[in-house]
Amino acid sequence: MSLRLRLMLVFAVVALVAAVSASGIAYWLNRDAVLNRTQNAALDDFHKSLEDNTGSLPLEPECHELELAADRIADSSQKYEVLLLTSKGDRPGCAAFSNEDAFGWKAVPKSLRTAVNTQRRVNSSNAYPYHLYWQRISLDGAPYLVGGAKVIGGGPTGYMLKSLENERQDLNSLAWSLGIATGLALIGSALLAQAAAATVLRPVQRLADAARKLGEGKLDTRLRVSGTDELADLSRTFNRTAESLEKRVDELSGREASSRRFVADMSHELRTPLTAITAVTDVLEEEADSLDPMIAPAVQLVISETRRLNDLVENLMEVTRFDAGTARLVVDEVDVADQVTACIDARAWLDAVDLDAERGIVSRLDPRRLDVILANLIGNALKHGGSPVRVSVRPDADDLLIEVRDHGPGIPEEVLPHVFDRFYKASASRPRSEGSGLGLSIALENAHIHGGEITAVNSTDGGAIFTLRLPMDATQLVEDAERKDSERDRDKKDKRSEQ
Missing domain, CATH: 3.30.450 (Beta-Lactamase)
Incomplete structure (x- = not known):
């Protein structure tokens, strides 16, 4: 009521x-x-x-x-x-x-x-x-x-x-x-209640609208205050809170932007020396058979660590694009079975992966981002669960379901809520691992940008099951993103013209 x-x-x-x-x-x-x-x-x-x-x-x-x-x-x-x-x-x-x-x-x-x-x-x-x-x-x-x-x-x-x-x-x-007087009193009370409700609820409604706008991110929202009653005090408190929140968010946004710029600049700066180092490691890898057995392990360590560092830089650059909100879909019509097969074949996983996907399941998705999602999910299953890994593809109404299942020990229950967190390590005593700790989080971000989701559960028969759900057609998401970009650009132009 x-x-x-x-x-x-x-x-x-x-x-x-x-x-x-x-x-x-x-x-x-x-x-x-x-x-x-x-x-x-x-x-x-x-x-x-x-x-x-x-x-x-x-x-x-x-x-x-x-x-x-x-x-x-x-x-x-x-x-x-x-x-x-x-x-x-x-x-x-x-x-x-x-x-x-x-x-x-x-x-x-x-x-x-x-x-x-x-x-x-x-x-x-x-x-x-x-x-x-x-x-x-x-x-x-x-x-x-x-x-x-x-x-x-x-x-x-x-x-x-x-x-x-x-x-x-x-x-x-x-x-x-007296009965007529009672009826007139009821009518008068209804009119008085309507007037009182309007007087009381109008400021409350304005406060609710302002709070809704504040929740939507419009931190410059303020209320016009008049009077000295409790509702006026509440409006003043809201304005002070909104002002404090705006300053705090601006500070945090500034720090976050600085952090993103630092990561992006660092990644770009690292790419130049990494390119040179990668070229040297490629040469060393080609000459691995002729190297002195005493230095061959060191050369292999350099090669693997260089590749790991290169993957980390690429992942960091991808993360900064997601955080900055500049990541966009480039949709194309793809046969999902062919896309999954191509992902597995490109990484030489054909012998370790059992694929259950019928040809003819066509979806409008971003092929590059789908490849990133599949590579991270399948690679994670092979790394932690071991082969054989089973990948099944099936349509579900207007969605596409891709299930990646391994037959390993499964994911500890205390780890399950954090498997998609960035840099999360299941054991604090082993903070370093072969991966960057960003693969699953990047896969989840790519699913979200499609309007989809990834869930992780343990199978009752052993092993972990990662389920990717994506819309069959992400065209509308692309159109919405383009419209928001145009509105944002228009707002920036309007602000510059006002200044």
Whole structure:
């Protein structure tokens, strides 16, 4: 879930809880106020009217007198119906109704009748034996207030029934109003959340974009800072970090460039004397049979070390081209089986290599770089694994798979992660070996420039397996490299024109 959506949800939940809580409290407070006001007004009016209109009646009034009293009591601005009851000793007396259809005896709850007719003991805390009682009821789904009291001194018992429908409608209108207010609060909170999210997330988005550009190598990326809040402090920290990183990278780039220039210059400087030394060693090798047996081993050592030094210089020059980013593919359409055969034949490995490759597997690759990869992989297998070395070639969808397998002791597990590292030696006690320590790393770089990969694993049957995976067609990589070169040249021209 995005941060923007989380912010909006938090705002919505907070607004909903606050609005519902406020609306609920307001509704219940208003409900109690409305009902209590109506209830108190009706009960006070009934109690007073009951005393006024029954006080002049005889102890045992006639039914028509009771009916007249009920009508007078019901004739009130509070608009309620009245029921009056009398009793003659133990026998029931008259029952007078202001409107029997609207308010009959059955409408009076039994619990209310019991409370009204219960005589209380008179004492210091209770001055009267009978009191006024009330109860809210529902008749046919409509709300009513029913109250009752017994006239003290042997008078009749009176009950009143008042409709609360108007109050219910008012409360329903209030509930709708509060519901609409809650909905408007939610909409307002959503708009506020959107504005807050935009205010908060816009700087965060700019910071994310700047960090992405910084990760892509655009070290001159900076943020425009305004304000004094935490996001502004974060932007300032980012700018200081980017500036420090740019200076550090510039220093490291300068040192790396110096190192590359040193290696390249050294390699070029060594090539001239090496050419002369190689010519001399070629002559010595031709005359090896006629040399004095005492100096022949020394001559052979010079010849082998000269060749090793020549290979090292060539490898160093190749490495500097990769590091400088100037290595480029020159693709051509080749039959992979013929290319592998030519690589093996040129190095006189035909007797030591078992080739499993069908003719007709055509791929657009750089033949020279493929030859370098194969020479290093097969040569490494022959050197460390021993013959026979098996080389198999097969297509795999849009890729080309070349597998080089030896039958030696395999690669130690602690060495496997480092087999493609430059100058890596499996044993620190034997830092010197016949190879330069660059062959496999150069093979991997040549695979990468093709858009491929080389992996090394140990076989369960013994020996090591190096698997080369290359795309069948590297033309697109060449086009991409040419486009990047043109863009880089254009950027350099633009910078020079700005200066």
